[in-house]
Amino acid sequence: MSSSDSVGVVENQGAMTVITRILLVDDHPIVREGLRTVLQRRAGWEVVGEASNGVEALEQVERLQPDVMVLDITMPRLNGLEVCRLARQKTPATEILFVTQHDSPQMMKEALNAGAKGYVVKSNAARDLVHAIEAVSQHRTFTAMTRAETSSSDSTVRRS
């Protein structure tokens, strides 16, 4: 697991650049690797840590205090919904974006009720992840599904 300590803002030729610090949580290393390849495209985004289960995610989120936690739902030890609820209590400044295989409006509702700011279906993650992190890092809600009919006054809503 890679990690770096919190800085948040760095100097860039005299100008201040805000760094968005991101924690990746998924039990499959190959998925984390894929998520990284998408995120690396963006200057100003830094993956500060990775976790492979819910317990590790909670430890990391408390220690690293990232701006955004990208979180899977189905994971060993502690599932993502429980992690989300607990993380919202421990580190309320960290916004949570679910990236999950569950293409279900009920699951999305459950995730938002647990305190998540965003919900992206894994099959569309390569397309939606960048937009989703842009939104949730600015504390805006982002939901994107392939099946669900969704509506929300402050949401960016996309369907395929």
Added chain:
Amino acid sequence: MKTRILLADDHEIVRRGLSALLQRHEGWEICGEAIDGREAVDKAKQMKPDVVIIDIGMPNLNGLDATRRILQQDPNARVIVLTVTDADQVIREALDAGARGFVLKSDAARDLVSAIEALQGKRMFFTPRVNELLLAGFLEKGQIMSRNQPPMLPTLTAREREITQLLAEGRSSKEAASLLNLSTKTVETHRSNIMRKLSLHSIRDLVVYAIKNKIIQIDMPPESSELAAAVPAQRTDSPV
């Protein structure tokens, strides 16, 4: 000469992860990617890769049936199956389909390089669970491999399995016919034969059969969630 690899997985994020992992290896190149089993079969035929890495749970044509087809086209093709489970039944099907490598998706970052190296050396690569099952089968002279386990799809032809998958995924006979370049009437005839052979009476029965026999896979919600009933049954993508 570089080892050419074809990647087949319906999740782009997984393909990107696999691609990043494999491209670090000098002498290997990703010659193509496929988003479902049908495309994997077509691209394997066009590109003749040295190794095909194929996910089991894919829409339109699952990875096991795609593996069978790829090996029908080219019996020397080397296929590594990626799977979320090494349950006995899945192992049997993968071996029966002709896969020479069997890697758990959760361990892909660790095992895939070894699996490709094994296939390059004309060897096979299996998880410890597969080796255990094969050894048990050998020691008991094949009894373990067949005990209480009738063939998973005892009576369906390859075409009938394809149609079963498409119908179980929610497609109409007309849509299935269009995908398979068949007439709707032909698909209807296959459909009737499938229902008769399997003694099924409704599309719901067919979906249950397809799930039980791993023709399609479903997403499982987290155990502590109360949403078990809310997850759609017709999902075909692998729970990664």
